[in-house]
Amino acid sequence: xxxxxxxxAFDRHAWSVLIWQLVSRAPSGMLNLGLVFFGEGxxxxxxxxxxxxxxxxxxxxxxxxxxxxxxxxxxxxPVLGAYAIVSAGALAALxxxxxxxxxxxxxxxxxxxxxxxxxxxxxxxxxRIVGRxxxxxxxxxxxxxxxxxxxxxxxxxxxxxxxxxxxxxxLIAASVLLAGVSVFAALPATRRYGNLHGIAMASxxxxxxxxxxxLVAILIAVGFFLVGTSGTIELFVVAHFGYDNPxxxxxxxxxxxxxxxxxIFIGKRPLRSGSLPLRLGLALSGLVAATFSDNVIWLVIALxxxxxxxxxxxxxxxxxxxxxxxxxRTALTYSLSHSGQLIGLAVGTALAGALIESVSAHAxxxxxxxxxxxxxxxxTAAPVxxxxxxx
Numbered sequence: 001x002x003x004x005x006x007x008x009a010f011d012r013h014a015w016s017v018l019i020w021q022l023v024s025r026a027p028s029g030m031l032n033l034g035l036v037f038f039g040e041g042x043x044x045x046x047x048x049x050x051x052x053x054x055x056x057x058x059x060x061x062x063x064x065x066x067x068x069x070x071x072x073x074x075x076x077x078p079v080l081g082a083y084a085i086v087s088a089g090a091l092a093a094l095x096x097x098x099x100x101x102x103x104x105x106x107x108x109x110x111x112x113x114x115x116x117x118x119x120x121x122x123x124x125x126x127x128r129i130v131g132r133x134x135x136x137x138x139x140x141x142x143x144x145x146x147x148x149x150x151x152x153x154x155x156x157x158x159x160x161x162x163x164x165x166x167x168x169x170x171l172i173a174a175s176v177l178l179a180g181v182s183v184f185a186a187l188p189a190t191r192r193y194g195n196l197h198g199i200a201m202a203s204x205x206x207x208x209x210x211x212x213x214x215l216v217a218i219l220i221a222v223g224f225f226l227v228g229t230s231g232t233i234e235l236f237v238v239a240h241f242g243y244d245n246p247x248x249x250x251x252x253x254x255x256x257x258x259x260x261x262x263x264i265f266i267g268k269r270p271l272r273s274g275s276l277p278l279r280l281g282l283a284l285s286g287l288v289a290a291t292f293s294d295n296v297i298w299l300v301i302a303l304x305x306x307x308x309x310x311x312x313x314x315x316x317x318x319x320x321x322x323x324x325x326x327x328x329r330t331a332l333t334y335s336l337s338h339s340g341q342l343i344g345l346a347v348g349t350a351l352a353g354a355l356i357e358s359v360s361a362h363a364x365x366x367x368x369x370x371x372x373x374x375x376x377x378x379x380t381a382a383p384v385x386x387x388x389x390x391x
Contacts, residue, residue, distance in 0.1 A: 014126070016188075017126075033169065035108060036053060052105060055112065064335040064338055064339050065336050068332045072331065083114045083181075127330075140312070142318065144259075144264065216333055222313075223337050226283075226314075226341070233365070238252075239361035247296050251300055254307065257304060258308040279316055280309060280375050281309070283372055284376055286306025286309070288369060290302035321337065
């Protein structure tokens with residue numbers, strides 16, 4: 001990587017935050033499949049498993065902004081500790097108590113609502129650790145780390161279910177969550193740079209920039225349609241190839257590999273006024289190319305291209321938040337953005353499923369193109385995103 005990437009890699013505070021926030025966030029990559037396996041293997045229904053996933057993600061989307069706000073009001077250590085204990089305890093109770101479907105839905109919702117706000121906290125810390133001038137490569141690495149979570153997490157969940165049983169992934173996720181958050185909260189970097197309560201107190205006696213609600217709304221909308229696209233395209237791939245066809249796994253891996261490569265070579269570049277629309281446009285171009293042929297190799301290449309814009313687009317959104325939002329509101333804004341993404345994923349997945357059942361798999365592909373096109377249009381038409389980026 002360039003200078004900013006090297007600075008991030010060798011700064012001990014930045015490195016420790018990257019590693020342990022990655023460990024703390026890792027359970028989120030396991031839980032969707034883990035809850036599905038639990039629903040089918042223990043409660044006897046994939047439908048119940050899907051309901052558990054929905055309950056967890058909707059509660060997560062609702063609770064995340066509240067948790068981020070509590071970081072500023074109460075303090076980092078109490079919020080992280082309490083949330084980790086309750087969320088991990090709810091997951092463990094699912095396995096130990098083996099409740100009926102209604103009880104399982106309540107516990108899944110509790111686990112989601114109290115998932116610790118590590119992601120918004122870590123992202124709000126980066127500007128204070130490495131400086132605002134080096135944010136692009138930092139957020140590029142953060143986006144790449146997110147891709148690893150969604151690659152390794154499902155693999156761990158599937159392997160645990162196969163080797164141990166349908167409940168194993170939930171216990172692993174609970175254990176990793178407790179361990180990761182405990183270490184993350186105790187890091188010198190977290191204690192030094194993550195004191196959002198202190199920042200909030202200081203902001204009361206200093207002149208601060210106001211939170212631009214239009215900017216926040218637009219970033220939420222961009223994330224909604226960007227992640228909604230991911231939900232629709234994943235279902236398209238599974239429906240098109242069949243879940244038992246290795247080509248489906250290769251095609252899905254192509255998206256992640258493209259995103260990793262894009263994060264390394266594009267995401268670290270300085271963010272200019274037209275960067276976010278161009279990065280989203282790259283993702284859109286690959287989806288459009290996927291409509292030209294059903295050939296496996298062609299689809300893999302098209303999805304590889306599309307993935308190339310995903311991590312850079314996330315890095316761009318995170319950089320805009322870090323540079324445009326007052327310090328005492330960054331964690332809340334990251335949480336609101338993440339909630340929009342979770343809702344987009346739920347809506348996109350539901351829409352794709354309905355289209356596949358009633359029309360065809362290709363209808364889901366067209367829906368993903370439409371969703372990404374809306375994201376490009378919003379990023380292009382919103383002047384508030386371009387302020388401060390012309391350089």
